[in-house]
Amino acid sequence: MEKITPGDIRYSDLAEKRFNKRYTGKPEYIVLPASTAEVTAAVQEAVSSQRRLVVRSGGHCLEGFVSDPAVQVLLDLSLMTNISYDAARAAFMVEAGATVGEMYRRLFLGWSVVLPAGEHPGIGMGGHVAGGAFGFLCREYGLAADYLYAVEVVTVDTSGKAQAVIATRENNDPHRELWWAHTGAGGGNFGIVTRYWLRAPDATGNDPYTALPKAPSAITTFRVSWEWKEFDEGAFNRLAKNFGTWCHQHSKPDSPTLPLFSILFLNHRNIGKLEIKGLATGADAHRLIDHHLADIAVPVGIPYSLQIEESPWLRFALNPFPELFQPGMDSVAAKVKDAYFRAPLTDSQIATAYRYLTAEAPIGGGLGMATYGGKVNTITPDATATAQRSCIMDVACNTGWLDPKGAAPSLEWVRNFYKDLFPDTGGVPVPNEQTDGAMINHPDTDLADPVWNKSGTPWYTLYYKDNYPRLQRVKAKWDPLNVFHHALSIQPA
Ligand SMILES: Cc1cc2nc3c(=O)[nH]c(=O)nc-3n(C[C@H](O)[C@H](O)[C@H](O)COP(=O)(O)OP(=O)(O)OC[C@H]3O[C@@H](n4cnc5c(N)ncnc54)[C@H](O)[C@@H]3O)c2cc1C
Structure with missing residues (x-):
């Protein structure tokens, strides 16, 4: 994958992409993966070369978890913004680099539905949904994370191998605990979310127009x-x-x-x-x-x-x-x-x-x-x-x-x-x-x-x-090497 280094004209623009200017990072290089396969390859390369990596979606972190001077490799998901209805999972697939505003726009124009989520349209779905995500419609419809049906995460196993896994809320899914952890533990803990699938917990059938609440008129x-x-x-x-x-x-x-x-x-x-x-x-x-x-x-x-x-x-x-x-x-x-x-x-x-x-x-x-x-x-x-x-x-x-x-x-x-x-x-x-x-x-x-x-x-x-001990068990299973960490990350059990 192409590495964007400080000499590249894109570097400073990408380095600037953060809401809170209290923190400044200076990664050795930034990558802009466009697919799950590219995220997996970029994670593998960083882990194999023993470089500290971090992922950014919307750049709205309020602490210095992403803009951390210790970070050497930054994976920026800005190019992963696809949103579509996945009939096989009867849920909307949203790539993690999509902003909350883009998610509102596509769901409304495509199907006149809404996912209740945060207030600022520039927030990235990647960090947002995993942290619960409250907003203007939460009293009526709940949190965005309450609508999480499945999540695709690139994780790193004990041997240092990066791989993508899909975890759903289905009771018989052996990866269900990884899904559960993405309904409120916050970003940067278990791996890199590449895609979320969202649908109302009580939605039935396969009609995108009823898979999420109807948007307000x-x-x-x-x-x-x-x-x-x-x-x-x-x-x-x-x-x-x-x-x-x-x-x-x-x-x-x-x-x-x-x-x-x-x-x-x-x-x-x-x-x-x-x-x-x-x-x-x-x-x-x-x-x-x-x-x-x-x-x-x-x-x-x-x-x-x-x-x-x-x-x-x-x-x-x-x-x-x-x-x-x-x-x-x-x-x-x-x-x-x-x-x-x-x-x-x-x-x-x-x-x-x-x-x-x-x-x-x-x-x-x-x-x-x-x-x-x-x-x-x-x-x-x-x-x-x-x-x-x-x-x-x-x-x-x-x-x-x-x-x-x-x-x-x-x-x-x-x-x-x-x-x-x-x-x-x-x-x-x-x-x-x-x-x-x-x-x-x-x-x-x-x-x-x-x-x-x-x-x-x-x-x-x-x-x-x-819920913390359970989150620690998920951490121990899915990020045993503690590759994904920050100042407030879940500690392995
Ligand atoms: C102006 C503003 C308004 C806000 N309003 C709300 C609100 O209304 N409701 C609410 O709930 N929150 C709100 N927040 C908080 C926001 O939801 C969180 O800061 C969220 O983590 C931002 O996600 P991001 O992708 O934009 O941030 P980033 O800075 O990209 O990432 C934040 C954290 O998540 C991790 N992360 C990012 N992408 C991924 C990924 N793909 N996979 C795994 N980890 C990832 C990062 O490594 C980092 O630890 C607001 C924040 C700001 C600055």
Whole structure:
């Protein structure tokens, strides 16, 4: 296979392909395989020459797992973007290099169906699905990983031989555990995913038009915005509390509100605004939004601007909330610290948030709180590798900077903010009545650092809970040489 080395004009363009500019890798060479056979050959060559390799699909990793200076060979799957209906498996085949946006586009234009997946159209399916993958439609339809029927993975055996294997969720499949591990363990653990096959668990027959949920006919978005300067601590508390209470009351699997998804952006005061952005689908969309805002925004008692728009599904999916992913995002360095919540934030956690979000500091960022639950919570914790199945919100402290001088204050701020949200549990959201660990698609290496995790609960329990030993057994079987590893990868049993 052709090796793209630093002298090649394609090298710097490919090296740039990463969302989080906090990390820089410098592989000896990059390869662009176009088929499973080429992935297998490229893996074989790297393993045989004892070079550290890593795979990249969409480049949206939030930590430095791909852009790691120790990596010598980078397999970039950008050329593997085929999507088709596979009648033999009665499922949609999606190559791992396809982006989420391309997946939405092809499934909609081809068959008017949708796979519920993540929010940013540039995310790669390769890393995304294996990490669970939540998004705008998850309350109504669940996670993308819940639709995984089969996966093709290039693995390396004890003798160092690379080979492709297909693992399905069929009960009699001897490789079923490898399928299971790809429903929530996250990318970069067992091998290189070349293809996913996706179909609804309850789909029957061989009709592509019913193999996945029908796409929404339209999306109604809403944007609520307040001037930060009009808030005192009381109003801030009401806003955060109302959002948590709403999530608590409306995240049951039978809630009529599941077609509504929203995110509360508790931005730092430097940003000037506090916001809610969300959407609803279906004939009841406007009524759902009215009730959502009547419960959350109106009782805050501070005037806000409200913008409601309708758009066809695909137009929305390919460019959702454009202001969130502005041009400057191309060069942003970021840190995201995720936490699942099973119950609303307490008054004392909201007071901590107020303190950090109003601190005099030269930083940008905030606390984002996304609605969750619904259909996601209809699956038992061990049916897939995604163990968190009783949460009502996904919450994240986040920050970003453009100037490298912003790194130190931003990191210090976001790390201490997160730590102080969980003072009784060692600075992290341990699985308990209120919190439930964190999402591996939003990896945070601080959870493995005793400076930031003093809970006594290891990072892998925060991500995988009781599923970790089983994941370790899959790792021992399918990647016995630990060829595929990163700072938070599964350790062999
Ligand atoms: C702006 C932004 C928005 C996001 N929104 C969401 C969201 O709405 N919902 C959500 O669940 N997550 C979201 N994420 C997180 C995202 O799902 C994960 O970062 C995911 O791992 C990205 O996959 P990728 O292929 O783009 O990333 P990459 O950087 O290419 O890879 C990420 C990890 O997966 C591994 N990997 C990549 N491809 C493969 C493969 N083919 N086989 C095996 N391992 C592989 C990599 O080695 C690496 O460890 C978001 C991230 C960003 C930056």
